Amino acid sequence: MSIPSTTRSGLYPAALKTAFVKLHPRALIRNAVICVTAVTAALTTILALRDLMTGAPGWGVTLQIAFWLWVCVIFANFAEALAEGRGKARADSLRATKAETMVKLLASEDSPEPSLVPSATLRAGQLVRVDAGDLIPTDAEVIRGVASVDESAITGESAPVIRESGGDRSSVTGGTRIVSDSLILRIVAEPGKSFLDRMIAMVEGAERQKTPNEIALNILLCGLTLIFLIVTVTLDPFARYSGIVIPVVTLAALFVTLIPTTIGGLLSAIGIAGMDRLVRANVIAKSGRAVEAAGDVDTLLLDKTGTITFGNRMADAFLPAQGVAERDLVHAACLASLADETPEGKSIVDLARRMQPELAAAEAGGQPVLFSAETRLSGVDLPGRTLRKGAVDAVERFVGHRLDAALRARVDEIARSGGTPLLVAEGDRLLGAIHLKDVVKPGVRERFAELRAMGIRTVMITGDNPLTAAAIAAEAGVDDFLAEATPEMKLEYIRREQAGGRLVAMCGDGSNDAPALAQADVGVAMNSGTPAAKEAANLIDLDSDPTKLIEVVLVGKQLLISRGALTTFSIANDVAKYFAILPAIFVAAYPGLGVLNVMGLSSPQSAILAAVIFNALIIVAMIPLALRGVKYAPGSAAALLRRNLTIYGLGGLIVPFLGIKAIDMAVSALGLA
Ligand SMILES: Nc1ncnc2c1ncn2[C@@H]1O[C@H](COP(=O)(O)OP(=O)(O)OP(=O)(O)O)[C@@H](O)[C@H]1O
Ligand SMILES: [K+]
Numbered sequence: 001m002s003i004p005s006t007t008r009s010g011l012y013p014a015a016l017k018t019a020f021v022k023l024h025p026r027a028l029i030r031n032a033v034i035c036v037t038a039v040t041a042a043l044t045t046i047l048a049l050r051d052l053m054t055g056a057p058g059w060g061v062t063l064q065i066a067f068w069l070w071v072c073v074i075f076a077n078f079a080e081a082l083a084e085g086r087g088k089a090r091a092d093s094l095r096a097t098k099a100e101t102m103v104k105l106l107a108s109e110d111s112p113e114p115s116l117v118p119s120a121t122l123r124a125g126q127l128v129r130v131d132a133g134d135l136i137p138t139d140a141e142v143i144r145g146v147a148s149v150d151e152s153a154i155t156g157e158s159a160p161v162i163r164e165s166g167g168d169r170s171s172v173t174g175g176t177r178i179v180s181d182s183l184i185l186r187i188v189a190e191p192g193k194s195f196l197d198r199m200i201a202m203v204e205g206a207e208r209q210k211t212p213n214e215i216a217l218n219i220l221l222c223g224l225t226l227i228f229l230i231v232t233v234t235l236d237p238f239a240r241y242s243g244i245v246i247p248v249v250t251l252a253a254l255f256v257t258l259i260p261t262t263i264g265g266l267l268s269a270i271g272i273a274g275m276d277r278l279v280r281a282n283v284i285a286k287s288g289r290a291v292e293a294a295g296d297v298d299t300l301l302l303d304k305t306g307t308i309t310f311g312n313r314m315a316d317a318f319l320p321a322q323g324v325a326e327r328d329l330v331h332a333a334c335l336a337s338l339a340d341e342t343p344e345g346k347s348i349v350d351l352a353r354r355m356q357p358e359l360a361a362a363e364a365g366g367q368p369v370l371f372s373a374e375t376r377l378s379g380v381d382l383p384g385r386t387l388r389k390g391a392v393d394a395v396e397r398f399v400g401h402r403l404d405a406a407l408r409a410r411v412d413e414i415a416r417s418g419g420t421p422l423l424v425a426e427g428d429r430l431l432g433a434i435h436l437k438d439v440v441k442p443g444v445r446e447r448f449a450e451l452r453a454m455g456i457r458t459v460m461i462t463g464d465n466p467l468t469a470a471a472i473a474a475e476a477g478v479d480d481f482l483a484e485a486t487p488e489m490k491l492e493y494i495r496r497e498q499a500g501g502r503l504v505a506m507c508g509d510g511s512n513d514a515p516a517l518a519q520a521d522v523g524v525a526m527n528s529g530t531p532a533a534k535e536a537a538n539l540i541d542l543d544s545d546p547t548k549l550i551e552v553v554l555v556g557k558q559l560l561i562s563r564g565a566l567t568t569f570s571i572a573n574d575v576a577k578y579f580a581i582l583p584a585i586f587v588a589a590y591p592g593l594g595v596l597n598v599m600g601l602s603s604p605q606s607a608i609l610a611a612v613i614f615n616a617l618i619i620v621a622m623i624p625l626a627l628r629g630v631k632y633a634p635g636s637a638a639a640l641l642r643r644n645l646t647i648y649g650l651g652g653l654i655v656p657f658l659g660i661k662a663i664d665m666a667v668s669a670l671g672l673a
């Protein structure tokens with residue numbers, strides 16, 4: 001999702017305005033360091049006004065200090081507003097797609113006459129019909145029909161996608177438009193709780209909660225603020241003891257320059273910018289925590305069908321067992337699939353009818369046995385006939401014996417080609433196999449190699465047989481695979497990895513993936529997936545691209561690194577300022593301290609004013625870094641840490657000396673202090 005450049009240039013004035021709005025105590029209180037700065041600024045303003053009225057000497061400098069303390073607060077607010085602004089612009093364009101329409105409400109699935117009701121009144125569980133050209137009013141599950149849907153309003157992708165009942169492509173999103181055919185939908189979202197509503201709230205940052213890391217860092221910053229408060233307050237008795245009186249305004253200014261205002265002012269902007277980068281990658285994050293965890297992921301689990309492969313496993317051929325006529329196999333497979341709403345089941349019926357036109361008249365009857373990921377079997381019980389089809393091991397168990405060598409050879413051949421073999425059985429007799437074909441998505445191999453370079457292990461988990469799994473695993477280039485997996489096994493695998501102290505990410509699309517998506521530290525659901533999968537995940541990829549996790553990992557790493565780098569920089573800065581300003585303050589009482597005044601600052605007043613100005617300007621200077629993020633290149637964590645400590649730690653120590661000296665020279669040249 002990109003935003004037009006006209007709105008982008010309008011972001012700065014809007015953010016500046018918001019920076020002033022955020023001076024409201026209710027907004028300020030959320031950021032301890034900046035709140036303390038604002039209180040100090042207010043106090044200094046009162047002192048300046050008092051001095052101005054009484055005509056006390058030095059009121060000019062006090063007023064300037066008050067001014068720059070306010071500027072510091074405004075700049076911190078500005079950084080946050082700027083980070084939020086991009087999301088707001090995007091939220092506005094999303095809101096535009098949330099048009100009020102009249103929808104065709106159905107009393108039941110078969111009711112011929114819909115009644116027209118406003119879309120806002122729809123509740124979960126109700127049935128509606130949408131026809132070509134209609135806007136899909138809210139999130140729903142397709143219960144009947146196949147149609148192409150234009151999802152560009154949400155995903156930005158202009159090619160329409162197929163949505164159909166049954167299987168893993170049965171969910172539709174409010175705000176998208178149906179371009180062909182008709183669908184009967186069961187509404188799944190309550191009013192105001194649709195995906196679009198949540199997406200708007202998320203990109204706006206309204207639902208952004210502080211992550212555990214952010215909270216920990218905030219506590220550290222509050223601790224530092226308290227320490228510097230004590231340092232500053234106890235300075236006064238020390239000074240009196242040495243016979244000098246430090247003006248309150250000097251103490252106030254010193255306090256603010258010492259507390260970690262840089263990172264305090266930029267912290268939330270860094271978090272918001274990270275979320276914003278995700279939105280630009282077309283990923284919606286339900287929690288900031290998932291984004292951070294993504295930065296540290298060790299293992300990535302991927303579902304095979306629909307995630308690594310395209311997912312429209314289509315029946316390609318019927319391979320009868322020895323002594324079985326092809327006609328009988330095709331008939332049995334068709335009957336066993338008439339009630340099967342999965343894409344696999346429908347494709348079997350299609351192929352069977354193409355091969356034997358008389359099957360067109362066949363209608364579902366008897367007692368259907370629906371497919372489940374648990375049994376990996378489906379079929380029908382007709383009077384006198386028990387028909388089943390399913391995964392090889394599952395059907396073998398059903399018939400109670402292994403398949404013979406000839407059929408085994410045909411099944412293995414299908415599997416080795418990366419196809420999925422389904423066995424068809426009647427009673428305890430194996431009739432043959434169905435070849436389901438699926439294709440590996442292009443480009444996944446390269447991207448898995450990238451993940452490996454980042455130190456992330458990729459594991460494919462599939463309900464399919466080991467031979468098919470091995471063939472697809474080799475083609476896609478994953479590090480490992482787990483075959484014939486049930487949903488419990490997926491969950492178990494994740495728990496085992498987590499017990500070993502590893503952070504696990506999981507990509508999936510099916511309802512049977514939902515428990516695993518919920519258990520994973522980072523659960524990415526494909527937007528094309530089922531509502532259950534999307535509900536369980538903490539990230540949703542609008543492009544339904546499993547390799548998108550690479551971007552998510554990069555954003556997460558960048559977020560963690562940026563926060564670390566700016567924290568290092570900010571604290572190093574504060575330490576440096578301490579040594580830069582103190583000698584200038586005490587030089588009057590202890591001329592011997594003059595040697596410590598290595599910076600040769602002009603006067604205590606100009607030193608303190610220069611420090612306060614520097615303190616405000618450094619926030620603005622760091623905004624681009626906070627929003628853009630520190631560049632991340634794959635490498636060892638130790639090397640990265642060393643590099644960042646050198647750049648941001650050392651830089652943080654040196655920059656204040658140069659900056660304060662330059663501002664001090666300017667301040668005294670202009671005669672400001
Ligand atoms: N409609 C169906 N009827 C009978 N068996 C099926 C059907 N669809 C799939 N199977 C069999 O069940 C197995 C598991 O399918 P499922 O879609 O649950 O896999 P999964 O766990 O999601 O992993 P993947 O998506 O990678 O296959 C398939 O490999 C196939 O052998
Ligand atoms: K500071």
Ligand SMILES: [Mg+2]
Nearest residue numbers: 303305306510
């Ligand atoms: Mg699946």
